[in-house]
């Protein structure tokens with residue numbers, strides 16, 4: 001039941017955003033990340049610090065990661081993990097979560113942001 | 114989180130109410146899935162999360178929508194708990210006192226309505242965060258200062274409504290006028306804002322007749338939709354005397370030394386002094402220091418002091434304002450301190466606007482025991498008197514040791530009173546330890562009550578206990594609060610149980626968790 005509703009929720013908003021190219025979506029995601037995640041997940045943030053403790057420094061900055069999966073991201077954001085608080089749909093609406101997910105899972109070439 | 118219904122409301126009635134809320138707000142902004150409910154649980158919960166589980170959340174985007182929500186809530190008798198950003202960690206986060214309450218999440222009302230540089234104030238909606246206001250001041254180069262709590266992730270309005278504070282002082286004392294909605298839906302502006310064309314709303318606190326702002330702070334009589342808050346002008350210069358005291362008993366002379374300086378306004382804001390432990394809890398894990406299940410032993414303290422180059426007590430005496438005045442005041446401060454100690458302290462001169470801004474870094478102290486964790490604070494208010502402060506510290510620390518928890522105490526002196534914030538950290542998945550935390554907390558309430566000290570703010574789970582300690586004339590203040598509650602909120606829909614104030618409809622819930 002829970003897995004099914006998770007899937008449904010993650011598919012619906014994407015369809016609604018159909019008009020956006022993946023690059024536009026990721027650019028919007030970068031903004032939403034800065035506004036809603038950056039205070040904990042950029043340099044000096046508590047997310048970065050605790051992830052360094054748990055996974056090592058090379059995995060501590062989410063924006064540099066290449067191994068984040070969409071379902072993992074939404075589960076962490078809505079259900080929390082360790083000392084990360086849960087984030088509601090008011091703080092981060094579904095459409096913004098989709099955009100952040102697109103941003104964090106976009107292929108990272110040498111010229112990536 | 115599974116649905117827990119509000120007491121006395123059937124599942125069918127609840128569904129009808131949620132459908133009515135959806136007609137007002139649109140389906141998207143009625144948050145009532147298991148996953149939604151999960152996001153409003155108290156992440157630092159010192160007991161069971163289900164004790165304070167919301168039945169859902171509503172997210173209006175305008176004052177009119179909040180009014181329409183109130184109408185439905187009154188019709189269906191659905192209790193609502195307003196939050197501004199709901200980051201009240203240590204006191205209940207985004208959760209309600211009574212399970213089954215629906216959160217009224219005001220995060221979408223997030224406009225900075227005005228910032229006035231000349232007269233030093235801002236008018237904010239509840240959803241404006243400390244980061245938002247900080248960015249606004251910096252981007253617009255507005256030389257005003259804001260008080261920022263250790264957790265910078267919350268709301269400027271929500272924090273002030275909890276009587277939050279920072280070294281700049283008590284944030285609720287900077288409130289100057291509000292726009293509020295009464296539980297029955299009437300819109301009111303307080304103070305000078307009660308004039309339809311009132312020009313001095315954010316400038317003069319009281320208006321004509323009784324002053325309502327402080328009735329709303331820590332109460333459950335109204336929903337704040339706009340708040341006027343004074344901001345301090347940026348200072349020309351700041352001087353910090355970096356205080357490190359090596360012995361626990363030095364708290365006594367220090368309190369005696371700084372109290373008159375604060376009372377005369379030589380020192381500004383709240384004069385803070387904190388124990389060695391706070392240097393360690395954020396950057397390190399407890400296991401680096403000690404493995405035992407009892408309190409960290411005294412033998413570890415010198416190791417912490419050495420590694421972080423701190424004292425047993427650590428604080429800052431901060432002088433801010435015109436640079437020549439600061440220099441003159443510095444001499445007064447050093448002369449006064451020299452009457453009590455031969456120790457010399459480092460003096461740091463800097464610009465008046467050196468605040469690093471909001472941060473979430475201190476949040477990681479909850480990782481102290483290794484896994485996911487939380488903290489609550491026991492914070493009684495007492496006289497600013499060296500002997501009493503020293504005794505309070507010693508009594509409190511003995512209690513921590515009795516229950517096997519790590520002492521972490523901070524004293525904030527405002528010249529007349531001292532607020533003693535005692536931080537209690539625990540692992541969230543350690544039920545046995547959380548039981549010790551509960552026992553410690555109740556013992557601390559009882560000890561302080563005996564001394565005549567009461568808490569300034571508390572976690573949801575202890576609101577009834579703390580309210581009960583305000584017991585003059587058989588709790589006549591609580592009875593007054595509840596008479597006002599019943600008059601303003603006949604259906605008891607707004608934040609039942611907040612700060613121990615229960616409306617008639619839910620009074621049987623008092624003391625139940």
Ligand SMILES: Cc1cc2nc3c(=O)[nH]c(=O)nc-3n(C[C@H](O)[C@H](O)[C@H](O)COP(=O)(O)OP(=O)(O)OC[C@H]3O[C@@H](n4cnc5c(N)ncnc54)[C@H](O)[C@@H]3O)c2cc1C
Pocket residue numbers: 195196197198199200201202203206207219239261262263264266267268269270271272274275276277278279335336337338475476477478608611
């Ligand atoms: C590491 C750490 C450090 C901290 N340091 C500090 C500190 O230095 N100082 C400090 O004060 N706190 C501190 N806190 C506690 C807390 O996190 C902050 O006070 C935070 O600002 C409160 O959350 P918020 O601003 O989102 O308020 P909210 O959670 O939105 O509001 C708090 C409560 O106020 C009432 N309320 C809110 N909005 C409204 C409204 N519009 N109308 C009516 N009632 C309303 C509700 O009862 C609500 O539950 C700290 C917490 C942690 C974890």
